[in-house]
Amino acid sequence: MIKKKICFVLGSRANYSSIKTVMTEFKKNLNFNIQIILFNSSILDRYGDISELLKNDKFLIKDKIFTLVEGEKPLTMAKSTGLGLIEISTCLNRISPDLVFVVGDRFETMATAISSTYMNIPLAHTMGGEVTGTIDESIRHALTKLSHLHFVATKNSKIRVKKMGENPSNIFQVGCPRIDFVKETLELTKLNKDDIKDGVGYQIDYDKPFIIFSYHPVTTEYVDIKNQIDLLLSCINDLDIQSIIIWPNADAGSGEIAKMIRIYRERGCLKKTKLFKNIPTQTYIHLLNKTKCIVGNSSSGIREGNYIGVPCVNIGSRQHLRERGKNVKDVGYNKKKIINAIKTQIKIGKYSRDFLYGDGKAGKKIVNILEKIKNIKVQKTINY
Known part of the structure; x- marks a missing residue:
C-alpha cells in the first residue's frame, strides 16, 4: 500500500x-x-x-x-x-x-x-x-x-x-483543531509549575487571583503601536493585580512592544508582573483556565477562552469582527474604560462553556x- x-x-x-x-x-x-x-x-x-x-x-x-x-x-x-x-x-x-x-x-x-x-x-x-x-x-x-x-x-x-x-x-x-488541543489538555494533563519558573519578575502565587496580558502588533496600525502599548502597560500597572505578560509574536511592531515593556520594568513599574518570552502551550491552556481575565488582543481569549469560559477584555481592532461569545468585552484605547472592563470581568467570573468554535x-x-x-x-x- x-x-x-x-x-x-x-x-x-x-x-x-x-x-x-x-x-x-x-x-x-x-x-x-x-x-x-x-x-x-x-x-x-x-x-x-x-x-x-x-x-x-x-x-x-x-x-x-x-x-x-x-x-x-x-x-x-x-x-x-x-x-x-x-x-x-x-x-x-x-x-x-x-x-x-x-x-x-x-x-x-x-x-x-x-x-x-x-x-x-x-x-x-x-x-x-x-x-x-x-x-x-x-x-x-x-x-x-x-x-x-x-x-x-x-x-x-x-x-x-x-x-x-x-x-x-x-x-x-x-x-x-485548537479546541481539540484545549479539550485534550484540560482532560488529560495538569498544570506543571516547573514550566512557569523561567519567567522574569514577580513571583506569582497561582493560587491567588491573576490576569494574563497578551498583546500583539496591529500591523496596519504600525505607526501607533508605541502609544498603544504605553497606554496598556499603564493600565496593568495601575490595576495592582498579579499579572502575566506574554511576549509578542514576530509581526512588524513587536520590537516596539518589547522595548516599552523593558522601559516600564526599568522604571520600577509592573511590580506584580511576571514576563514570559514563551510558555509551553499546555501550560498556557492551564493558566488560561485559572486566570481571572485575559486582557489584550490575542485570539486565544476569543477562541480558546470561549470554550473554557474565561473572561476576556479584547482591546483594539486586531480581532475586529471575529465571531465571539458572551465571555468577551470589547474596548478601545481608553484607559478608564479598559480598567473598568477588566474589573467588571473579574467580578463576573467564569462564563458558561460555549462550542462556537x-x-x-x-x-x-x-x-x-x-x-x-x-x-x-x-x-x-x-x-x-
Whole structure:
C-alpha cells in the first residue's frame, strides 16, 4: 500500500497548537505518512523554538528552514515571506508531498501557499473564512483562494468561503483543531509549575487571583503601536493585580512592544508582573483556565477562552469582527474604560462553556474526510 504523504509547514508555536491534533490523527492512520517542516519563528528561541516539543510528542521533523529576517518591520515581514518562498520551494521539491496543510492567517504561511500553488501541490487550509483586523484579514482570504480543501471552524466561515467562489463540495465545517488541543489538555494533563519558573519578575502565587496580558502588533496600525502599548502597560500597572505578560509574536511592531515593556520594568513599574518570552502551550491552556481575565488582543481569549469560559477584555481592532461569545468585552484605547472592563470581568467570573468554535473533534473529522477523498483536482474554477 502506498501511503499518501501529508506535509505540515509550521512557522510559529501557535501554528503547532492549531494543528497538533490533526497531525496526531494522521500519524495514527496507516494510510498516511506525515512530513513536518519548521521555519520562521518556530525554530527561534526568542519566540519559542518548538523543535524539542515536537520530538517529545514523537513527531519526526523532516526539515528546518531559517527564513525570519530581523527587524520586526513591514519591510522585514515582506522579505521573510520572499525568503520563505525560495527555501520552502526547494524543500517541497525534494520531499514531493501529495498534500500540504497550512494553518490560519500568519504572514509566513503565504510563502508555503504560493510555493505549493506554483508546484501543483494540492493545498488544505484550516481556519479559513474568519474575519479579523490587521494584515491577517487579507492573508487569510488569499490563502483561501490558493487552497483546494477548506476545513473551517464555524457556520459563518463556511458561508464566507462559499461566497468567495470556492467549490461547496470542498468546504467542510469541522470546528477548530485548537479546541481539540484545549479539550485534550484540560482532560488529560495538569498544570506543571516547573514550566512557569523561567519567567522574569514577580513571583506569582497561582493560587491567588491573576490576569494574563497578551498583546500583539496591529500591523496596519504600525505607526501607533508605541502609544498603544504605553497606554496598556499603564493600565496593568495601575490595576495592582498579579499579572502575566506574554511576549509578542514576530509581526512588524513587536520590537516596539518589547522595548516599552523593558522601559516600564526599568522604571520600577509592573511590580506584580511576571514576563514570559514563551510558555509551553499546555501550560498556557492551564493558566488560561485559572486566570481571572485575559486582557489584550490575542485570539486565544476569543477562541480558546470561549470554550473554557474565561473572561476576556479584547482591546483594539486586531480581532475586529471575529465571531465571539458572551465571555468577551470589547474596548478601545481608553484607559478608564479598559480598567473598568477588566474589573467588571473579574467580578463576573467564569462564563458558561460555549462550542462556537467546535466540540474538540476537528482532527478526527479532518482525517476521516481525507480518507474518503481519492483525488484532488489541482485546477481550480471559481464557482459563481
